[in-house]
Amino acid sequence: MISAALVKELRDKTGAGMMDCKSALTQANGDFEKAIEILRKKGASVAAKRAERTASEGIVLTKVIDDGKKGYIVEVNCETDFVAKSDDFLNFANVVMDVVLEKEPADVEALLNLNRDGKTLKDELNETIGKIGEKIEVSRIAAVHGEDSVFADYIHHGSKLGVLVKADGIGNNYNSELENILKDIAMQVAAMKPSFVNRDAVPKDVIEKEIDIYKEIARKEGKPEQILQKIAEGRLNKFYQENCLIEQAYIKDNAKSINDLIGEFNKKYSANVKVDAFYRFHVSDENK
Numbered sequence: 001m002i003s004a005a006l007v008k009e010l011r012d013k014t015g016a017g018m019m020d021c022k023s024a025l026t027q028a029n030g031d032f033e034k035a036i037e038i039l040r041k042k043g044a045s046v047a048a049k050r051a052e053r054t055a056s057e058g059i060v061l062t063k064v065i066d067d068g069k070k071g072y073i074v075e076v077n078c079e080t081d082f083v084a085k086s087d088d089f090l091n092f093a094n095v096v097m098d099v100v101l102e103k104e105p106a107d108v109e110a111l112l113n114l115n116r117d118g119k120t121l122k123d124e125l126n127e128t129i130g131k132i133g134e135k136i137e138v139s140r141i142a143a144v145h146g147e148d149s150v151f152a153d154y155i156h157h158g159s160k161l162g163v164l165v166k167a168d169g170i171g172n173n174y175n176s177e178l179e180n181i182l183k184d185i186a187m188q189v190a191a192m193k194p195s196f197v198n199r200d201a202v203p204k205d206v207i208e209k210e211i212d213i214y215k216e217i218a219r220k221e222g223k224p225e226q227i228l229q230k231i232a233e234g235r236l237n238k239f240y241q242e243n244c245l246i247e248q249a250y251i252k253d254n255a256k257s258i259n260d261l262i263g264e265f266n267k268k269y270s271a272n273v274k275v276d277a278f279y280r281f282h283v284s285d286e287n288k
Contacts (some may be wrong), residue, residue: 002026009141014039027250039259042130046144055135057084060162062153062282068174071151072101075281079134088138092128096121096138098222104143111141119272149276152176152182156190160284163189165276173271181265185258187251189278194245197275202244210239246275 002025010021010032016039017200024042028034058077064070076093083089096111105111112122114224142164144151150170154163163186170178188194196202202247214232223231241247246259256264257276 002030006030006032009037014127014131020130026229034202035170039130040119040127046117055079055139056284057081058139058283059084059090060094060155060283061093061100061151061159062155062162062164063097063100064151064153064164065197066145068150068152068179070143071153071166072097072141072143073153073162073279073281074100075139075162075283077139077283078132078136082263083132083134083136084288085135086132088128092136094126095124096141100143105141108115108138108141113239140281144279146276146278150178152186154183154190155198161190161280163187163281164279165189165275167273168276169274171271171272173265178265178273181261184250184252185245185261185275187254188248188258189214189245191251191281191282192245192248194248194278195243196245197277198244198246199240202240206235209221216227242265245278 002022005019005024007021010016011023014036016024019286020042021035022222023070024035024038027038042054055077056210056279057080060073060075063072065072074093076096078084078089095116099105099111099114099116103111103114105114112125112249113119114121116124125136125138133281134186135208144164144166146168147167148170149166149168151167152165154164154165165186166177167182211229211232215228216234217235218228219225241249241257246257250256250258250259250261262273262275265271
């Protein structure tokens, strides 16, 4: 006879439903550890059944530590917004961030194979799937730092969108003013969705494609063939202003660009700070 106290203890230990706990204990003939193993295997089974489902909801978490010298961002997904707000899901997402912060794995696969409290994070993922009954996945992570770098983060309301911005050339110039500037730039990345940091980061094939488009537009406008290249290159500047972060108009003051904003700080402090990279995770992104 499986006692109610034992069922409750197993439920408290695993977070599984009461009926699942009773069934596991019955199947294990009252062996508590074996019942835990049965529940864990059930979680893996549920995970396999859910593998083909779409996990388009979820949460993005960011963290900046060590006086801005290290930055972390993770995205964990599920199927419904209801689950994305549940304690079990949020607890697992926070565990993911804790492990990324502690171990700094290179990618999601390495993360899931890390051991924590005697089991891998993949085991914990499967257990959470078993409890919740939805597909859950860790889709993206980043753990970044540099010798002369600082980071700033931004989480949009609802935690569906998160940004991490990396700046280099800091020297001894990291202060509250720069911290606030970089937070504003992180907010800029969230709001304006740049594709590249600067012109140098735009791939050659992207530039060639844009030029071809602008030349064809000018051709259809009746412009002479010999000036199509010049027209296209002029219009390319508009592309850079819209898609390159440092050339975008600053959302708090459209009279200046992000490059102007950084330039004013550098002039004031005789510094050489530059924005080097950004990470923008949004749970609805199709290309991850």
